[in-house]
Structure formats: structure tokens, C-alpha cells
Amino acid sequence: MANKVVKGAEIARQLPLSRRIFAAVAEWWQNASGYRKYGLKREDLLNDEIPNIAEALRRLPEDEYMARQWRIKRALDCSLKNTYLPREEWTKVEDDKFYLKPYLDLVEKEKTERKSFDNQ
Amino acid sequence: MVSTFSTVNAIAAVLLAENSVAHKQANGRRRRDSPSYTLGKPLSSFYEGPAMSHLSRIGKTCHGSHILPRVASSIRNSRLYSMAAVPLSETPKREWKPIERKQPQPAQITRLENGMTVASIEDYSSTTRIALYVNAGSRYERFNTLGASHVMKICAFLANKENSALKITREAELLGANLQAKNTREHLIISSDFLRDRVQPVLSIIASTVKDPCFYRWEVNDRKDHLFTDLAAKDTDIHAGHYQCDFTTFTPNFETIARCVRLVMVLILQLFISGIMEAVHQVAYRGPLANSIYCPSFRANSLFSDVLQSFAQECFTGPAMTLVGLGVNHDEFVQIASSSFEGISAKRPGEKQKSFYVGGDARWWADSPLVNAAVVTEGVGLEDKDILAAGLLTRILGGSPLIKYGNNTETSRLSKSVSEATTSPYTVSSLNINYSDSGLLGSYVIANAADIDKVLKAIVNQYRSVAEKGISNDELTRAKNQLKAYAAMSYENPASIMQDLAVQAGYTGSYKSPVDVLNEVDKASVEDVVKVAKRLFSAPLTLVASGNIEKVPAL
Numbered sequence: 001m002a003n004k005v006v007k008g009a010e011i012a013r014q015l016p017l018s019r020r021i022f023a024a025v026a027e028w029w030q031n032a033s034g035y036r037k038y039g040l041k042r043e044d045l046l047n048d049e050i051p052n053i054a055e056a057l058r059r060l061p062e063d064e065y066m067a068r069q070w071r072i073k074r075a076l077d078c079s080l081k082n083t084y085l086p087r088e089e090w091t092k093v094e095d096d097k098f099y100l101k102p103y104l105d106l107v108e109k110e111k112t113e114r115k116s117f118d119n120q
Numbered sequence: 121m122v123s124t125f126s127t128v129n130a131i132a133a134v135l136l137a138e139n140s141v142a143h144k145q146a147n148g149r150r151r152r153d154s155p156s157y158t159l160g161k162p163l164s165s166f167y168e169g170p171a172m173s174h175l176s177r178i179g180k181t182c183h184g185s186h187i188l189p190r191v192a193s194s195i196r197n198s199r200l201y202s203m204a205a206v207p208l209s210e211t212p213k214r215e216w217k218p219i220e221r222k223q224p225q226p227a228q229i230t231r232l233e234n235g236m237t238v239a240s241i242e243d244y245s246s247t248t249r250i251a252l253y254v255n256a257g258s259r260y261e262r263f264n265t266l267g268a269s270h271v272m273k274i275c276a277f278l279a280n281k282e283n284s285a286l287k288i289t290r291e292a293e294l295l296g297a298n299l300q301a302k303n304t305r306e307h308l309i310i311s312s313d314f315l316r317d318r319v320q321p322v323l324s325i326i327a328s329t330v331k332d333p334c335f336y337r338w339e340v341n342d343r344k345d346h347l348f349t350d351l352a353a354k355d356t357d358i359h360a361g362h363y364q365c366d367f368t369t370f371t372p373n374f375e376t377i378a379r380c381v382r383l384v385m386v387l388i389l390q391l392f393i394s395g396i397m398e399a400v401h402q403v404a405y406r407g408p409l410a411n412s413i414y415c416p417s418f419r420a421n422s423l424f425s426d427v428l429q430s431f432a433q434e435c436f437t438g439p440a441m442t443l444v445g446l447g448v449n450h451d452e453f454v455q456i457a458s459s460s461f462e463g464i465s466a467k468r469p470g471e472k473q474k475s476f477y478v479g480g481d482a483r484w485w486a487d488s489p490l491v492n493a494a495v496v497t498e499g500v501g502l503e504d505k506d507i508l509a510a511g512l513l514t515r516i517l518g519g520s521p522l523i524k525y526g527n528n529t530e531t532s533r534l535s536k537s538v539s540e541a542t543t544s545p546y547t548v549s550s551l552n553i554n555y556s557d558s559g560l561l562g563s564y565v566i567a568n569a570a571d572i573d574k575v576l577k578a579i580v581n582q583y584r585s586v587a588e589k590g591i592s593n594d595e596l597t598r599a600k601n602q603l604k605a606y607a608a609m610s611y612e613n614p615a616s617i618m619q620d621l622a623v624q625a626g627y628t629g630s631y632k633s634p635v636d637v638l639n640e641v642d643k644a645s646v647e648d649v650v651k652v653a654k655r656l657f658s659a660p661l662t663l664v665a666s667g668n669i670e671k672v673p674a675l
Binding site: 109120 | 294
């Protein structure tokens with residue numbers, strides 16, 4: 001673990017300064033936008049009425065889909081009560097992953113493909 | 121609807137003829153404006169001139185009603201392109217030449233580096249047919265992959281790493297090719313028919329489906345409806361009940377319209393046979409041949425992509441595949457195949473599990489006054505030297521009528537003995553199924569439940585009498601003629617040539633041409649047939665019956 005941290009730091013030091021600054025700002029912005037305080041992940045904020053996203057959600061494995069629904073319900077509950085979750089339940093930076101992206105990419109790829117075939 | 125349309129067509133044809141005459145005679149100016157025929161131009165544009173008056177004339181004089189003018193207006197408003205494309209000027213003169221037919225080349229077989237067998241016959245036809253036979257039928261399923269072969273058939277053209285499902289469909293459409301997937305107990309068969317010059321793209325589509333299939337969970341789930349439809353179709357009791365209703369209400373007196381009944385029985389036969397034959401395999405065999413070709417219902421909801429993926433990895437290897445082509449140049453075909461199927465593993469499949477014939481008895485109630493039954497014994501496998509003698513034995517026992525509505529009591533031993541055993545309508549036909557290592561030979565019968573004991577005894581007695589008392593020379597000659605005619609007829613059909621080629625090339629690596637087969641049939645003697653009958657009918661029989669089984673006897 002320690003080894004990994006050292007390695008990570010090494011890589012970060014090698015990055016250009018501008019990108020390092022940008023990453024830091026992004027990190028700050030994500031924290032400041034507040035969804036992590038509700039225990040949400042970034043892709044929980046996507047609107048599931050948009051067709052592509054609805055399709056990607058349909059393709060999510062059952063457990064991941066349920067976990068998403070649960071996080072959203074918990075966040076709604078907090079929002080109604082005008083509170084945040086206790087600090088230890090906030091989404092950690094390393095947990096805030098793109099779980100929907102692979103599916104969404106695939107859906108978008110298929111849509112583009114269909115369009116290209118339809119325009120032939 | 122159809123008749124209305126054909127009326128419209130006929131009227132329009134008359135009109136067009138009239139119209140062209142009118143153009144020729146009077147309407148020169150108009151003719152110069154429009155070409156002699158126009159494709160894609162609405163028909164209504166031709167109906168401004170004298171033709172309309174003609175139409176109203178027909179309407180008044182011939183029929184005296186207002187129907188025709190209304191039809192005319194519907195023609196005017198519709199866009200009947202094909203009629204619009206009829207040349208209005210004189211028909212072009214054609215010279216008919218006889219088509220030159222080249223002699224088909226003999227079959228050629230090549231083994232690729234990855235172990236795949238490529239076999240093809242060049243018959244100089246304008247279409248090419250190719251089929252990929254993969255040893256991935258239901259007999260290759262194990263407990264955890266049970267039903268995978270059936271689901272694989274349904275999911276054959278879903279996304280893989282190269283193509284999406286949409287791309288496969290659309291490309292096939294653009295190429296004018298059709299894609300089919302079938303599963304049997306031995307093989308998963310992916311086949312396609314298309315025009316000669318399109319071997320490369322079609323073969324690359326077919327290769328992609330077995331190279332890296334993805335079996336995305338959502339796509340497989342979306343196809344589950346097809347699976348349930350197949351399973352419902354297999355559920356013969358439902359069909360029997362459904363057809364039985366028509367049957368009993370429509371035919372109060374069985375004997376008077378026995379001929380009609382026989383036709384209906386053929387229908388029932390087709391619906392019943394899958395359920396009965398599944399049971400026959402289950403009872404007759406221990407080992408993988410007992411596996412159903414249908415996905416078991418307890419697996420229908422739990423077969424997910426990982427199971428399919430592991431089945432595919434196990435079965436989709438070079439040595440397990442045979443690619444056959446009809447109407448292709450062999451060298452070209454081999455070259456295209458080796459480039460398209462590059463990257464398929466050359467891993468030899470494990471030792472093939474043996475099936476053992478045990479025989480036995482299974483029967484179940486179904487809502488029907490009839491009994492569907494199969495009485496079979498172990499037949500011969502494809503590599504058995506007695507395979508032609510067994511074919512002759514089947515013909516001697518007798519198949520379904522060769523003449524429509526014929527009773528077949530002259531040429532079929534089974535029909536004759538059953539007709540003596542019962543006065544009610546029946547249908548009986550011998551069956552001969554060959555797998556790579558074993559087979560089934562016997563008969564399938566539908567008869568009235570009241571006489572079924574006599575019918576089944578008559579059938580079994582026939583089996584015994586062939587084995588014990590032998591057969592006459594006349595019978596053998598007739599059987600030979602029937603078998604030769606059947607063989608020659610099936611070689612007329614490209615699909616059966618393909619199957620024959622695939623099976624022979626896949627199992628033996630060589631191909632016996634139709635002529636050789638016919639010659640070998642001629643060589644068979646009475647002793648050969650009696651010997652094979654003795655051997656086969658000494659094994660314990662398998663009896664499977666469904667319907668009103670009150671009087672079905674014990675074996």
C-alpha cells in the first residue's frame with residue numbers, strides 16, 4: 001500500500017503543473033458541489049428520463065442498479081430533512097467511480113451506428 | 121382485400137393496353153414528353169387522357185354501377201410502380217438461349233491449420249450456400265451448461281467483438297444474404313445463402329459470430345421470449361388438446377371420413393413428434409444423447425452470459441468446426457476461410473462422452489382419444505458399416521404413404537399389419553435416426569386408444585418376423601428402389617447435399633459421392649438385411665406413449 005502511495009506521488013509529481021492544479025481544482029469543485037455529502041456518486045445525478053441513460057440503466061447489473069436506487073432514496077430522505085449524512089458516510093473520493101460509463105458508451109456507439117446505417 | 125387488389129390490377133392492365141394504343145394513335149405530343157415507361161412515377165400521371173373516358177365507359181356499359189369509377193380513382197391516387205413500369209411501347213424482342221450447365225465438380229476437402237475442416241462442391245450455380253457445422257449440439261452439454269446449445273441457437277447473431285447485432289442484420293440485408301441458425305443433438309449449424317460474389321463479407325460475418333461472441337446479458341434477456349416460444353411449441357399436450365377439439369367435433373364418424381382424418385393426423389404427428397422423440401431419447405439412452413435439444417425450463421431463467429461464454433469457449437474451437445460450401449471455388453473458399461477464421465483456437469476438444477443404449481418404457485396421459493407411440497430399438501451410428509442395410513430395413517418396415525391418401529398396405533409391412541389389427545384410422549411410419557456413435561430405428565404410430573394394444577403387438581411382431589422369418593427378394597428389390605429414389609431425390613436438394621457433405625467430411629474427412637452410395641445399395645443382399653435386423657431387434661425395445669394410455673401394453 002505504502003509502495004503504491006509512493007508510486008502515485010511519483011506520477012503526480014511528473015504531471016505538468018497546470019494539470020496538477022486543474023485536478024486539484026476539480027477535486028475541490030466536486031466536493032463543493034455537495035452530492036458526496038448525500039452519499040451519492042457522480043453518475044447518480046444523471047437524469048434517467050433521457051433515453052440513452054434509461055437504456056444504459058436497464059443494462060446495469062441488478063445489484064448495481066439497486067444500489068443506485070438506494071443511494072438516491074437515501075439522498076432524497078436527507079434532502080427532505082434538510083440534513084447531510086454523517087461525515088463517515090459521505091462518498092469517498094476513491095468510491096466515486098464511473099459505474100455507468102461503459103454501458104452508456106456502448107449505447108451511444110450503437111445509436112451512432114444505427115444512424116449511420118439509416119443514412120445510407 | 122387481395123381480391124380487390126387483383127381486380128384493380130386486371131383493370132389497370134386493360135387500361136394500360138388501351139392507353140398505349142391511344143398514345144400510338146393520337147397522342148404523339150404527349151408521348152414525346154414522357155418516356156415509353158417510367159419507373160417510380162405514380163401511375164396517376166398516365167390517367168389524365170383518353171383512358172379515363174374509357175374507364176367510365178366500362179363503368180356505365182358493362183356494370184351499370186358506380187363501383188368502377190371509384191376503383192379508378194383509387195388507382196389514380198395509389199402509386200403502383202410495377203404497373204407504371206410496364207413498357208408502353210412495343211415489347212422488346214428476346215432471344216431465348218438454352219442455359220449452359222456445367223458438370224458439378226467433385227467435393228474437395230481441406231483441413232486448415234487450426235484444425236477446421238473446409239469442404240466444398242463447385243456446382244456452378246448462381247447462388248452460393250455455406251454452412252458452419254460446430255460440434256456444439258445438446259450432446260456436448262454438461263450439467264452446468266444444460267440448455268446452452270438451444271439458447272446459443274437463439275442468440276447466434278447477437279453482438280460479438282467485431283460486429284453489433286444491428287450491424288450483422290443490416291450487412292446481411294445489404295448483401296442480400298439470409299442467415300440461419302439451427303441446433304441438433306450433434307451440431308449447432310449457422311448457414312447462409314447469397315449470390316456468388318459475396319463469399320468474403322458473408323463468411324466474415326459468420327466467422328465473427330463464433331470467434332468472440334459477447335452474449336451481453338441484456339441482449340440475451342431480450343431474446344428469452346424466443347426461448348419460451350420454442351418451449352411452448354414443444355409442450356405437445358397443449359397442442360394436442362387444441363387440435364383434438366377440431367378433430368372430434370369435426371369428425372363424428374371416424375370411419376366415413378378416414379381419408380380426411382389421415383390428413384389431420386399428419387398435422388398432429390408433426391406437433392406431437394417433438395415431445396415423443398425427446399422422451400424416446402431420454403428413455404433410450406444413458407449419457408449425453410439423452411439430453412434434450414430444448415433448454416430445460418428450470419434453466420430458462422438462469423442461463424446467463426457467463427454460462428454461454430464458457431460453453432462457447434469449450435466448443436468453438438477449430439477441430440470442432442466443419443465449414444461447407446456449395447457453389448464456390450474450393451481454393452478461393454479455403455483462402456477466404458483461413459483468413460476469416462484466423463484466431464480461432466486449435467485446441468482439441470476433450471474425449472467425446474459415450475452414450476449407451478439401455479431401452480425402457482415411458483408413458484403419460486394426454487387429453488386425447490388417440491395414442492401417440494414410438495417403439496424403437498438401438499439403430500446404427502453414422503460410422504457403422506451396416507448403415508445402408510439399416511436403411512433398407514427401414515424401407516421394408518415401411519414409411520408413410522408414398523401416394524397422397526394412399527393406404528400403403530402393399531409396400532409397408534407395418535401398415536399392413538396395423539390395418540389388420542384395427543378398423544379405425546391410424547398412421548404408422550418407420551423411423552431411422554443416425555448419430556455419430558449410435559442411432560434409433562423403429563416406428564412411430566398414432567392409433568385409436570381402444571385398439572392400441574393390438575396395434576403395438578402387431579408392430580413388435582413385424583420386427584420379430586423380419587428378424588426370424590427373413591424377407592423375400594421382391595421386398596428387398598422394392599426397398600432398394602425406394603431407398604435409391606429417396607437418396608437420389610435428396611441429392612437434388614442443396615440443403616441435404618450440404619448436410620451430407622458436412623457430416624461425412626466432419627466425421628470421416630472424406631466424401632462418398634451419391635453414385636457410390638447408389639452402387640453400394642445395389643450390392644446389399646437379403647442376408648445383410650436379415651443379419652442387421654437380428655442384431656438390432658435383439659436389443660431391448662423402447663416404448664414411449666402419450667394420450668389415452670389405458671390399454672398400452674407392457675413391453
